[in-house]
Amino acid sequence: xxxxxxxxxxxxxxxxxxxxxxxxxxxxxxxxxxxxxxxxxxxxxxxxxxxxxxxxxxxxxxxxxxxxxxxxxxxxxxxxxxxxxxxxxxxxxxxxxxxxxxxxxxxxxxxxxxxxxxxxxxxxxxxxxxxxxxxxxxxxxxxxxxxxxxxxxxxxxxxxxxxxxxxxxxxxxxxxxxxxxxxxxxxxxxxxxxxxxxxxxxxxxxxxxxxxxxxxxxxxxxxxxxxxxxxxxxxxxxxxxxxxxxxxxxxxxxxxxxxxxxxxxxxxxxxxxxxxxxxxxxxxxxxxxxxxxxxxxxxxxxxxxxxxxxxxxxxxxxxxxxxxxxxxxxxxxxxxxxxxxxxxxxxxxxxxxxxxxxxxxxxxxxxxxxxxxxxxxxxxxxxxxxxxxxxxxxxxxxxxxxxxxxxxxxxxxxxxxxxxxxxxxxxxxxxxxxxxxxxxxxxxxxxxxxxxxxxxxxxxxxxxxxxxxxxxxxxxxxxxxxx
Numbered sequence: 001x002x003x004x005x006x007x008x009x010x011x012x013x014x015x016x017x018x019x020x021x022x023x024x025x026x027x028x029x030x031x032x033x034x035x036x037x038x039x040x041x042x043x044x045x046x047x048x049x050x051x052x053x054x055x056x057x058x059x060x061x062x063x064x065x066x067x068x069x070x071x072x073x074x075x076x077x078x079x080x081x082x083x084x085x086x087x088x089x090x091x092x093x094x095x096x097x098x099x100x101x102x103x104x105x106x107x108x109x110x111x112x113x114x115x116x117x118x119x120x121x122x123x124x125x126x127x128x129x130x131x132x133x134x135x136x137x138x139x140x141x142x143x144x145x146x147x148x149x150x151x152x153x154x155x156x157x158x159x160x161x162x163x164x165x166x167x168x169x170x171x172x173x174x175x176x177x178x179x180x181x182x183x184x185x186x187x188x189x190x191x192x193x194x195x196x197x198x199x200x201x202x203x204x205x206x207x208x209x210x211x212x213x214x215x216x217x218x219x220x221x222x223x224x225x226x227x228x229x230x231x232x233x234x235x236x237x238x239x240x241x242x243x244x245x246x247x248x249x250x251x252x253x254x255x256x257x258x259x260x261x262x263x264x265x266x267x268x269x270x271x272x273x274x275x276x277x278x279x280x281x282x283x284x285x286x287x288x289x290x291x292x293x294x295x296x297x298x299x300x301x302x303x304x305x306x307x308x309x310x311x312x313x314x315x316x317x318x319x320x321x322x323x324x325x326x327x328x329x330x331x332x333x334x335x336x337x338x339x340x341x342x343x344x345x346x347x348x349x350x351x352x353x354x355x356x357x358x359x360x361x362x363x364x365x366x367x368x369x370x371x372x373x374x375x376x377x378x379x380x381x382x383x384x385x386x387x388x389x390x391x392x393x394x395x396x397x398x399x400x401x402x403x404x405x406x407x408x409x410x411x412x413x414x415x416x417x418x419x420x421x422x423x424x425x426x427x428x429x430x431x432x433x434x435x436x437x438x439x440x441x442x443x444x445x446x447x448x449x450x451x452x453x454x455x456x457x458x459x460x461x462x463x464x465x466x467x468x469x470x471x472x473x474x475x476x477x478x479x480x481x482x483x
Contacts, residue, residue, distance in 0.1 A: 019046035071345020089325030091272030101142025126168025159447025184392025187406035207449035273301035344381030374416030384421035
């Protein structure tokens with residue numbers, strides 16, 4: 001058996017450097033389609049280089065493979081949710097649920113306030129249910145359709161949806177990341193939420209102002225004739241009504257009841273299929289396969305679950321809007337996540353991440369270096385949970401050594417780790433949002449104002465307001481008793 005050695009800093013930076021170069025080439029050569037295959041190749045090549053570094057330092061291939069499988073295992077939950085969301089989009093369009101959301105949005109929301117309204121609706125909903133993914137997969141899909149009908153920028157709309165969803169997710173006590181960050185740092189949950197308000201609320205207010213300004217500019221090009229055409233086409237193709245929003249209400253209810261995401265989304269997708277059979281007889285008849293006989297409705301719903309919905313209304317704008325969904329539409333994203341987790345799994349197994357984290361610790365500001373480390377971990381490992389747990393584990397002793405309360409660490413973890421995950425194309429969060437909202441990560445990134453502002457604001461305020469000192473002894477005892 002060969003002796004294993006800790007990787008040097010050069011060893012740690014080599015695969016990361018290879019990844020950066022290859023991803024840069026991928027984006028340069030393929031543009032927005034880089035996530036449809038080229039980025040996956042870049043990630044696999046970088047994982048191969050990381051594996052060679054591991055062999056150089058005495059690891060066996062079986063150990064490296066173990067790291068790869070562990071990384072993929074961590075991503076399986078996200079992959080299952082993605083497949084379920086694809087199925088949900090297909091049946092919700094078939095059932096008239098998504099068309100109803102678009103129809104109501106076009107009637108009720110004005111173009112100049114659309115971005116602000118979208119951000120606020122998503123923020124309040126995510127705050128109540130604790131899931132940015134659920135918000136994007138329900139309200140987000142409908143809002144993207146409304147934006148298309150209003151002739152608004154899909155990238156800005158996606159940025160508004162994501163900004164609002166992540167605000168609510170970040171502050172909700174029901175959110176998994178809101179609970180994970182203080183757990184990793186050893187902090188109290190509600191003390192953690194209270195401290196986050198200092199940075200989170202100002203960031204949202206600034207984001208809302210920016211979305212308001214963009215909305216005023218968009219209203220100048222408002223096309224009422226286009227909206228009328230889309231409304232007419234929707235009413236001709238589907239039976240529409242408030243009752244078709246019941247699948248959305250069910251999914252939000254299941255989220256509040258703390259159901260796991262995969263079964264909740266899949267149940268809502270199946271309910272969409274039932275609604276299609278009951279409330280959309282004309283659509284079902286139009287799409288029915290005569291060869292299937294009495295099983296034609298079942299086949300139509302089944303097809304929507306795996307292949308999505310294909311609109312042939314004769315209105316190009318509406319057809320482009322509604323021709324989507326199905327599990328098959330998520331396969332490229334699942335492929336991207338698997339390749340990304342291969343790379344991240346190898347790095348974590350080899351201890352290469354620890355080498356880069358030691359470098360981050362040498363920076364002048366502890367909070368700034370913590371945030372920078374979470375962002376780097378999001379980029380390297382492609383998973384926001386690792387970006388919370390690993391830096392939390394690495395920095396916890398240093399915060400204690402400096403006499404800082406654990407909530408300082410937990411807030412830094414969320415400010416950097418939770419909010420930047422969606423800005424990385426190969427991160428599970430970035431890949432999910434791109435696939436669900438239908439906008440490439442690099443396209444919506446400049447408009448995720450809340451997510452971009454949070455790390456900058458957190459670092460700035462860390463220098464203006466001194467970090468909170470260690471809590472009094474009685475408070476620490478209370479936290480221990482709660483734990």
